[in-house]
Amino acid sequence: MSVVALIDFDPATGEATGFHLGDAEEPQLLVTDLAATRGDGIFETASLAHGHVHALEAHLARLAQSAAMLQLPEPDPAVWRAAVEAVGEALTAQGVDEGAVKFVLTRGVEGGSTPTGWVYGTASPDFSRERTEGVRIVLLDRGYRHDVPQTAPWLLAGAKTLSYAVNRAALREAARRGAEDVLFTSSDGYLLEGPTSTLLLRHGRRLVTPRVDLGILAGTTQADLFTWAEAEGYETGYELLTPADLASADAAWLVSSVRHVAPVRAVDGVARAVDRELSDRLNAALLARVR
Ligand code: PLP
Known part of the structure; x- marks a missing residue:
């Protein structure tokens, strides 16, 4: 069980404009994305339990801090918050009680100026x-x-x-x-x-x-x-x-x-x-x- 949301970016300005849900079983990334070729990006992983994403504001703040350290564009908290919540809700609707929601921002494809971003949610393994x-x-x-x-x-x-x-x-x-x-x-x-x-x-x-x-x-x-x-x-x-x-x-x-x-x-x-x-x-x- 997994869910993915892709962040939409305006190619002219590089700014995040919203997100759309995608097919988590289908490929979503170009082979030239700097995440894949250089590990050049940042991420956060939040926990989901009983329908709630935990510590989301703290994760968004740390994402912004990592972005600043790597001189990546400042992530728009409203867009990322909405995408993470949507993935959490979709996972919960699939019956996931405990899960992980990972959100990733990369420098985008080589030679380009638009970042890549996505949110991926999946059920957690049993950690008891x-x-x-x-x-x-x-x-x-x-x-x-x-x-x-x-x-x-x-x-x-x-x-x-x-x-x-x-x-x-x-x-x-x-x-x-x-x-x-x-x-x-x-x-x-x-x-x-x-x-x-x-x-x-x-x-x-x-x-x-x-x-x-x-x-x-x-x-x-x-x-x-x-x-x-x-x-x-x-x-x-x-x-x-x-x-x-x-x-x-x-x-x-x-x-x-x-x-x-x-x-x-x-x-x-x-x-x-x-x-x-x-x-x-x-x-x-x-x-x-x-x-
Ligand atoms: N330190 C490192 C290197 C980590 O990767 C993580 C989480 O993945 C943590 C600490 C713990 O952070 P958090 O409690 O926000 O998950």
Whole structure:
């Protein structure tokens, strides 16, 4: 079950004018699109549950931020919001209860000046095992210092670009080492993020996540979890964290839009405690969102 909406652009101005639903089983992209030939574009993936697309405004804001970093035309939030909502509604009408809605903006075909954009929605796989039993992770060096956004902004650290081949390679390395997921570290030893997730640690009644000025994505899921946790009386914070902080944490999770909260149950082959009760409450809070 899948749905696609194609964004319409005015070829004269390059501005988005609206969208139309397409056939998700039919080819929609030219082989010369820079998304396909160079990975030159950006994307967002939002979760859909019980008829609601989650954190859409935060995803639209991050799409705009990525566009600015890549000097792509500013995405028109009204057009993208309407297209994402339409795809969410069409998926829900097909009977999808939990799904993923991915929206992509590319630099368009080579030599042209009109961007390409689409929204693709599909049913989610069953993540119940990862959400309850958790994942084994390995720490992998990303190869950049923690201050790379300041020293080498052209590396686009912190933009959600389509160039995820490195992130996929890291996951294959994790599998080779008998784990399911990865936590990247900076070359100078700070905890960063997963290839598709944000790290969350609990020390007592305090939840912390790595600072977002380290060239990592500002997680929309983590932001919603902090809002929930603060209402529950937890302290929250953005910090410079090291592997020692991970080792001493009472609990650790990788959190992301579609899989939601996955407790970390082992790091580099060493088992660690899982907070099943809080994991369940965090996942329930995410699934209960209506926006
Ligand atoms: N970091 C990276 C590199 C990601 O790709 C993602 C999501 O795919 C995240 C963090 C988590 O972000 P979000 O919670 O907005 O899905």
